[in-house]
Amino acid sequence: MDKEALAAAKSGLTQTYQEKLAQGASPLAQDESGSTALHLAAYKGNAELVQVLVGTKGVLVDSRDHAGNTAMQLAAASGKEEVVAILLKAGADPRLKNGEGTTPLLRAAARGYHQIVTLLLQAGADPLAKDSHGFTAAAIVESQKKGNWEDTAKMLRDAEKSAANTP
Helix, strand or coil, X not given: CHHHHHHHHHHCCHHHHHHHHHCCCCCCCCCCCCCCHHHHHHHHCCHHHHHHHHCCCCCCCCCCCCCXXXXXXXXXXXXXXXXXXXXXHCCCCCCCCCCCCCCHHHHHHHCCCHHHHHHHHHCCCCCCCCCCCCCCHHHHHXXXXXXXXXXXXXXXXXXXXXXXXXX
């Protein structure tokens, strides 16, 4: 039952997933990589299913897969702005690092997702956090020059200055 529910989540079949839940599937079931339905739906950008899951008893918005990724990590890295907004509203922590020490902000910045960077900063993401190579999100944006990089870099540098001046 759990495998069928996870397959439905991975395929974006919200109604089928809900039917499997009603039949007794666990919303906490994990696949071989440790991903729950929330991870799968967030990565795919299935905002409807993410909304259902964050309202499901027992679902932890900051649960981690075997690589330490949260649903927020996956949504931010794959450019799923609506999902990021839902997860933040549900209380997901934008400051959590995965197993490689990377935050959702660093992942969104590396891919040039200006709007997601904005959402994460507004939600309290740490602009001073560094990746495994010692780079902040601003430094990553400036080196990769993706998307609306100039505005994103300015916003991140301003956030860095503000964070550095906060006791």
